[in-house]
Amino acid sequence: MSERPERLAVLKTYKLFVGGKFPRSESGRVYEVTDSKGRLLANAPLASRKDARDAVGAARKAFGGWSGATAYNRGQVLYRVAEMLEGRREQFTAEVAAGSGISRAKAAAEVDAAIDRWVWYAGWSDKIAQVAGGANPVAGPFFNLSTPEPTGVVAVLAPQDSALLGLVSVVAPAIVTGNTVVVAANEKAPLPALSLAEVLATSDVPGGVVNVLSGRTAELGAPLAAHQDVNAIDLAGADAELAKELQIAAADNLKRVVRPRAERWTTDPGTDRMLAFLETKTVWHPTGSLGASGSAY
Amino acid sequence: MGFDYAPAPESRAIVDIAPSYGLFIDGEFREAADGKVFKTVAPATEEVLSEVAQAGEEDVDAAVAAARRAFASWSALPGAERGKYLFRIARVLQERSRELAVLETLDNGKPIKETRDVDLPQVAAHFFYYAGWADKLAHAGYGPSPRPLGVAGQVIPWNFPLLMLAWKIAPALATGNTVVLKPAETTPLSALFFADVCRRAGLPKGVVNIVTGDGRTGAALVAHPDVNKVAFTGSTGVGKQIARTVAGTSKKLTLELGGKGANIVFDDAPVDQAVEGIVNGIFFNQGQVCCAGSRLLVQESVRDEVLDALKRRLGTLRLGDPLDKNTDIGAINSAEQLARITALAETGEAEGAERWSPACELPSSGYWFAPTLFTGVSQAHTIARDEIFGPVLSVLTFRTPDEAVAKANNTPYGLSAGIWTEKGSRILAMASKLRAGVVWANTFNKFDPTSPFGGYKESGFGREGGRHGLEAYLDV
Numbered sequence: 128m129s130e131r132p133e134r135l136a137v138l139k140t141y142k143l144f145v146g147g148k149f150p151r152s153e154s155g156r157v158y159e160v161t162d163s164k165g166r167l168l169a170n171a172p173l174a175s176r177k178d179a180r181d182a183v184g185a186a187r188k189a190f191g192g193w194s195g196a197t198a199y200n201r202g203q204v205l206y207r208v209a210e211m212l213e214g215r216r217e218q219f220t221a222e223v224a225a226g227s228g229i230s231r232a233k234a235a236a237e238v239d240a241a242i243d244r245w246v247w248y249a250g251w252s253d254k255i256a257q258v259a260g261g262a263n264p265v266a267g268p269f270f271n272l273s274t275p276e277p278t279g280v281v282a283v284l285a286p287q288d289s290a291l292l293g294l295v296s297v298v299a300p301a302i303v304t305g306n307t308v309v310v311a312a313n314e315k316a317p318l319p320a321l322s323l324a325e326v327l328a329t330s331d332v333p334g335g336v337v338n339v340l341s342g343r344t345a346e347l348g349a350p351l352a353a354h355q356d357v358n359a360i361d362l363a364g365a366d367a368e369l370a371k372e373l374q375i376a377a378a379d380n381l382k383r384v385v386r387p388r389a390e391r392w393t394t395d396p397g398t399d400r401m402l403a404f405l406e407t408k409t410v411w412h413p414t415g416s417l418g419a420s421g422s423a424y
Numbered sequence: 425m426g427f428d429y430a431p432a433p434e435s436r437a438i439v440d441i442a443p444s445y446g447l448f449i450d451g452e453f454r455e456a457a458d459g460k461v462f463k464t465v466a467p468a469t470e471e472v473l474s475e476v477a478q479a480g481e482e483d484v485d486a487a488v489a490a491a492r493r494a495f496a497s498w499s500a501l502p503g504a505e506r507g508k509y510l511f512r513i514a515r516v517l518q519e520r521s522r523e524l525a526v527l528e529t530l531d532n533g534k535p536i537k538e539t540r541d542v543d544l545p546q547v548a549a550h551f552f553y554y555a556g557w558a559d560k561l562a563h564a565g566y567g568p569s570p571r572p573l574g575v576a577g578q579v580i581p582w583n584f585p586l587l588m589l590a591w592k593i594a595p596a597l598a599t600g601n602t603v604v605l606k607p608a609e610t611t612p613l614s615a616l617f618f619a620d621v622c623r624r625a626g627l628p629k630g631v632v633n634i635v636t637g638d639g640r641t642g643a644a645l646v647a648h649p650d651v652n653k654v655a656f657t658g659s660t661g662v663g664k665q666i667a668r669t670v671a672g673t674s675k676k677l678t679l680e681l682g683g684k685g686a687n688i689v690f691d692d693a694p695v696d697q698a699v700e701g702i703v704n705g706i707f708f709n710q711g712q713v714c715c716a717g718s719r720l721l722v723q724e725s726v727r728d729e730v731l732d733a734l735k736r737r738l739g740t741l742r743l744g745d746p747l748d749k750n751t752d753i754g755a756i757n758s759a760e761q762l763a764r765i766t767a768l769a770e771t772g773e774a775e776g777a778e779r780w781s782p783a784c785e786l787p788s789s790g791y792w793f794a795p796t797l798f799t800g801v802s803q804a805h806t807i808a809r810d811e812i813f814g815p816v817l818s819v820l821t822f823r824t825p826d827e828a829v830a831k832a833n834n835t836p837y838g839l840s841a842g843i844w845t846e847k848g849s850r851i852l853a854m855a856s857k858l859r860a861g862v863v864w865a866n867t868f869n870k871f872d873p874t875s876p877f878g879g880y881k882e883s884g885f886g887r888e889g890g891r892h893g894l895e896a897y898l899d900v
Contacts, residue, residue, distance in 0.1 A: 411867055
C-alpha cells in the first residue's frame with residue numbers, strides 16, 4: 128500500500144462584508160496580503176468606491192432597526208460577539224501573528240484584549256445614556272431631559288498599527304450606542320478584519336450594522352468622507368495628510384470627525400469614542416399645574 | 425373687536441452710546457491698526473448709532489496675543505476665583521440689564537419686550553450658571569482634572585447678540601480659557617458694552633478681547649494659528665467653510681448653524697395653545713432664529729381650523745417701534761437680510777405657494793417685513809427647504825404620525841422641532857424619532873442655561889448650555 132499524500136489544506140477566500148452578505152469587490156480586484164517576511168497569506172478584495180457606496184447604503188438601511196433596538200438587546204449582541212470570538216481565539220491569534228508580524232504570545236494577548244473590549248463595550252450599552260444624559264433643572268415649569276442618540280452612519284478608517292484590537296476599539300464604541308458602521312480595514316493586515324466579519328455574521332449582529340471593506344485606506348476614505356449620507360467619520364487609520372484632505376471633504380455635510388491621534392489600544396478606552404458619535408437631544412414639556420381649572424399649560 | 429394702544433416707548437435716555445468705539449484688546453479700547461471703521465445703524469430707523477473699528481489681521485493678531493498672555497495666569501487661578509469673576513459679571517449684567525436691553529433693541533431692531541424679558545435675563549442667568557461650574561469641573565464627568573484648551577476664537581451672529589456672547593464667553597471663562605470674540609458686523613454694540621462690564625467687574629486684562637468687523641475679521645480669527653478653539657454660531661454655509669479652515673489643525677471646533685424646524689400640530693392639540701406656540705415659533709425675534717419653527721406641519725383634519733385661528737391671531741400682532749413695550753414684531757436686522765427674506769418670499773410665490781399676510785402697515789423708514797404665511801407648500805418648494813431666517817411660515821399638512829416624522833426629518837438640518845398633542849405616548853414616540861437637537865412638546869422656543877442646545881446633521885455639532893456645554897472648552 129502506498130502512503131497517503133499529506134492532506135492539502137483548504138484555503139479561505141477572503142471577502143468583503145456588506146449588508147450581512149459576503150460579496151467580492153464589484154471591481155473584481157484583489158490585492159496580495161503578505162506576512163512580515165513577504166510570504167503570501169491570501170488575496171484580499173481590493174474594494175472600490177462603488178463598494179464603499181454600497182456599504183453606506185447597507186449601513187443606512189440597518190440604522191433604523193439597530194438604533195431602535197433596546198440598549199439591553201444591543202448589549203446582548205455585543206456580548207455574543209465576544210463569545211463567538213472567544214471560540215475562535217486560535218484562528219485569530221494565527222492571523223494576527225502572521226499579518227502583524229508579532230509573536231504568537233503577543234498576538235494571543237491582542238486577541239484576548241479584543242475579546243475583553245467587546246465585553247467592556249457590551250456593558251456600556253445601557254449605561255451610557257445615564258452617564259451622558261440627564262434631567263436639566265430649568266428655571267420654569269418644564270420637564271427637561273437630555274438623552275444621547277446615535278449620530279447615524281459612521282465611516283471608520285481602522286487603525287494601521289493594530290489589526291484586530293485597534294479595529295474592535297473603533298468599531299465597538301460606534302455600534303454599541305446604535306450607530307451603523309462602514310469600516311475600512313487595516314490596509315496591510317486586513318485578514319483579521321475580514322474574519323471578524325464572519326464572527327459578526329454569526330453573533331446576531333443584524334446585517335448592515337457593520338460593513339467591512341478591505342483595500343487602500345486612501346481610496347476608500349475619499350468616497351466615505353465625501354458621502355452625503357454618512358454622518359460621521361473616525362480617521363484613526365489616516366495619516367496626517369490624508370486626514371486633512373478627508374476633513375475638508377467631510378465638511379461638505381458637516382460630518383462629526385474624530386481626528387487621528389496617538390493611541391495606545393491596550394489602555395482603558397474611556398468614553399470618548401462613544402460620545403464622539405452621539406447627539407444630545409433635549410426634550411421640553413410643560414409641567415403645568417393640577418389646578419381645578421384642569422389646564423396643564 | 426379692535427384694540428388701540430397708546431404709544432408706550434421705553435426711554436432710550438438710559439443708554440449712552442458714544443459716537444465711536446475701538447477694539448477691546450488687552451483691557452483697553454484701541455483703534456484698528458489701519459484706522460478703518462464702519463457704521464452701525466438702528467434697523468428700525470436707519471439712524472447711525474455709532475462708528476466702530478474694523479479689525480484687520482494685525483488687530484486680530486494683537487487680540488490673540490493678549491489672550492495668550494492672559495491664559496497662563498487665568499487658567500492657573502483657582503476655579504473658585506474664576507467663578508467669582510463670572511458671578512460679578514452676572515451681577516453687573518443684572519444691574520445694567522435695562523440699559524443693555526435698550527441698547528440691544530436699538531442696534532438689533534428686536535422688540536424691547538424680548539430684550540427685556542428674554543435676552544437680558546438669559547444673559548445674566550448664563551453667566552450665573554457657568555460661574556458655579558468653575559470650581560466644580562472635576563465633578564462634571566470629564567475626568568478628575570480637565571484642562572482648558574487655551575485661546576478660544578468665537579464668532580457670533582446678530583440675532584441674539586449679547587445672549588450668543590454669553591453662550592460663548594461664560595463656559596469658556598469658567599473652564600479657564602481666554603477669549604477673542606467677534607460680534608456680528610450689524611450688532612457690535614452690546615459686545616463693546618460687555619467689554620466695559622468686564623472692566624467694571626475687574627476681570628484681568630486680556631481674558632476677554634472683542635474685535636469688531638465683518639466676515640474678514642472672523643475669517644482671520646478662525647484661521648489664526650495660535651487659536652486653540654473655534655466656536656461659531658451662524659449660517660451653515662459659513663460653518664462648512666470654517667470646518668474646512670480648521671481641517672488638519674488641532675483646533676477644537678463647535679458649530680451652531682442653521683435650521684428648518686418643523687412644528688407639528690396633531691388633531692387633538694388644544695388649538696389656541698398650539699397657535700400661540702406657532703406664533704412664538706416663527707415670529708419670535710422676527711423669525712430670525714436658527715431654531716425657529718419655520719415649517720408648520722398640521723394634521724389634515726384640523727388644517728382649516730388651525731389656519732383660521734392662526735390668521736386671527738396674526739391680525740392682532742403689533743408691528744412697529746421696537747422700543748415700544750407693546751410691540752410684538754420689530755425690525756429686520758439689516759437691509760441685506762430684508763432683501764434675502766424678500767427674495768425667498770418671492771420665490772415662494774413664483775413656485776406656486778399661496779402667500780398671506782395680515783393687514784399691516786409698515787413704517788416708512790427702516791427694514792420691515794410683515795408676518796407672512798404660505799399655504800399650499802410642498803416639500804419640494806424652496807421655502808420648505810431653505811432657511812429663510814425671517815417672519816415667514818410655510819404650512820404643510822400630514823395625515824399620519826409616520827408621515828409627519830418623514831416630512832419633519834426631510835431636511836439636511838436638525839436643530840429643533842415642536843410637537844402639539846394631548847397624547848403623552850405620541851409625544852414620546854415622536855420626540856424619539858425626530859432628528860433634532862431640541863424638541864419642544866406643547867411649547868416652543870424655550871431656553872435655559874442648564875439645557876443643552878445644538879444640532880443634528882448640518883445644524884452643526886457640539887452643545888451649548890448645561891454640563892454638556894463645558895465639553896466644548898475642555899481638553900477632552
